[in-house]
Amino acid sequence: MSKLLSLLIFLGMTAFFACFFAYPIWAALEAAFRGPDHRLTLEYVSEVFLNELYREGLWNSFIIAVWTTLGALCVALPLAVCYVRFTFPGRALLNSLLLMPMILPPFVGAIGIKSLLGQAGALNSLLISLGMMDAMHPTDWLGQQRMLGIILMEVLHLYPIIYLNAAAALSNLDPALEEAAANMGCDAWSRFWRVTLPLIMPGVFAGGTIVFVWSFTEMGVPLLFDYDRVTAVQVFRSINDLSGNPFPYALVAVMLVFSTLFYLVSRLLFGSANAGGGGRATTAREAAPLPAGLGWVCTALFASVTFLAVLPHMGVVLLSFSKDWYGTVLPHSLTLQHYHDALGHELTLSSIANSLKYSALAMLVALVLGIGVAYVSVRTRIWGRQLLDAMAMLPLAVPGIVMAFGYLAMTREGRPFHWLMLGEDPLMLLVIAYAVRRLPYVVRSAAAGFQQVSPALEEAAQNLGARPEKALWRVTLPLVAPNLVAGGLLAFSFAMLEVSDSMILAQQSTYFPITKAIYSLVLALGSGPNLASALGVWAMLFLAVTILGAGVILGKKLGTLFRG
The missing domain is CATH 1.10.3720.10 (MetI-like)
Known part of the structure; x- marks a missing residue:
């Protein structure tokens, strides 16, 4: 050209x-920083931090983001280690299924989770049938623990991002570095914490940053959970009052600043770091076979995570077929209507x-x-x-x-x-x-x-x-x-x-x-x-x-x- x-x-x-x-x-x-006289002003942004309602929204968004990132990390990192290091029954298929949440939008899955966790939902119905809950006083999971429900939905949707980054970092890690630590008497657990994890941290942190920013600014799931005390939903609720109201733009500006800061901090801490050995393995890593019992444990772990991730969407499917789903574990009858x-x-x-x-x-x-x-x-x-x-x-x-x-x-x-x-x-x-x-x-x-x-x-x-x-x-x-x-x-x-x-x-x-x-x-x-x-x-x-x-x-x- x-x-x-x-x-x-x-x-x-x-x-x-x-x-x-x-x-x-x-x-x-x-729009967030310009006053009525067209001069620069910090009044609107300051009000975001002075107003208790806006402060609570920011704090709740931050809490959701922190716990979502930690939860996704706890789910993804063990799975990545198992996949890269070991062979087990169904390894290739389960690896593909593990990425299913990326094609199942949480916005849609939130509809199903409401049918599963509502007061007359499937979970309460199951607990009542097992005698573990009083039918007259069912737990209002979505009323009392809506933030927990949002976090779980976000974790089950976003863990593949950390999984992909961690698995790629582990695959690129030079096995010679861990072998050298083993030759010096370092046991497997210590090698992971003192050698492997620090070397793959750039990849893990890259995925974690995406998860953090995504969950910090997520609007769809809190909206369907009717949880207004997060910044994204507060911004959405103010759409009808944009003509003369600068505060929605002030909230957006604060969200942008915080998201940018989170991203820049991650790049500053880990952006220039590389996994040892130049970021690319000098010798090929071969997945080691596990004993039959441990192999099936890994298989069960992958299958369980996949099942939990698709469970909300299974609820969507059941609700779409149900004629009447109220107070029962499964719908009374099904229809294509x-x-x-x-x-x-x-x-x-x-x-x-x-x-x-x-x-x-x-x-x-x-x-x-x-x-x-x-x-x-x-x-x-x-x-x-x-x-x-x-x-x-x-x-x-x-x-x-x-x-x-x-x-x-x-x-x-x-x-x-x-x-x-x-x-x-x-x-x-x-x-x-x-x-x-x-x-x-x-x-x-x-x-x-x-x-x-x-x-x-x-x-x-x-x-x-x-x-x-x-x-x-x-x-x-x-x-x-x-x-x-x-x-x-x-x-x-x-x-x-x-x-x-x-x-x-x-x-x-x-x-x-x-x-x-x-x-x-x-x-x-x-x-x-x-x-x-x-x-x-x-x-x-x-x-x-x-x-x-x-x-x-x-x-x-x-x-x-x-x-x-």
Whole structure:
């Protein structure tokens, strides 16, 4: 590709990120720090820390994030050690199943957990039938322990992120380092704590940082648990009062500052560290076979974690089929009527059509941007290419709720991007928001493809008379097409179930995407939760099929898209 065209792509990508990533964040911060006289003020941000309600929301969000990260670490680290170090029955299959929570959105699973842990839910019914609970005084799990329920949901959804990072770090660790410690008389337990864990800590901490920021800013699960005392939900509840109220933007600014600080601290502490031996094993590590008893213990451990992770979604499936599920361990009777009604309901039909439209357009935008960023980063040597790649990955570090409010701020009356809101139609905003949020998946997939295809093929085509642009179009892109398809599938499927942007940017029911429709149905009386569950099952099946398709195409490289 010519230097001029590469430079034009670089400038175009930079302009896009400036307009639709940097500027929305700036617009949200400006709304938080600008007073009525248009002067800089700290009054609104200060009020966040002075107001007891806002302080409680921040503190609860922090507590949820800390316990979620610790819980995910306790689940993921032993599993990663077992998988990398040992062989046991069903090892490959269980490793694949362990990643299922990544295709089962917690926003949907929260519907099922309410059916399992409600006062007349399955758990209480089981305890009553076993004589372990008084039927007249059932425990209100979701009333008294809603924060615990949120933490459990987040742990069961996010542990694969730490698992992938820890397993990769363990695989790259040079076995010679542990062998040297063993030769000096260090027992297995001491070797793990004094040698292995410090060396893999950069990878563990990278995954832990993603989990911490994700759970600190999570909105969907607390919202379905009707837990208003967290910052993300407080921000969401204030949407209807944005015209003259700067405090939602102040809350968003505080969330952004805290998330950025958490990320920077992690990079400062562990960003430049490498696992010993140059971060790559000098000799291959072979998984050691375990005695039959211990092998089956590992199998049971993997299977138990997987079962607990999918249990909330099993509750969604049961609720979607149930005619009457009240006060029993399982539904009294089953029906397919809710699936029929879900596909015939006015709100669900329009939401499915809207999500397909928003997500398909966002996928196309992300593919165009992702191909440009990946090509410039991998195949050129122009100045700033690494900065461009870093910009493309930044959406993973910025909370979705921050970006959503940034888009609201940039389209307010008098703003240069006010035209993006076509009346009340959020089409253009949601397409841009989805594309920016899922762009990192496309960039990583495309970059992997370009790295696998030799530049010599393009050079050969050019030597035969093809222009650089034609060589790229006719030679390189067809060869990296599987990677582009996989990245596009991931961008499309995750956009279909995006929560923060969908809940905040779509305000009229005519324009609701699937997640906003599910939330509206959950709040409805009668069969609303059943219809929401049926719609959720359709969405989970769709997400599972697309991600499995991407997994078939990318193979083992799929996991690298979710690593810190």
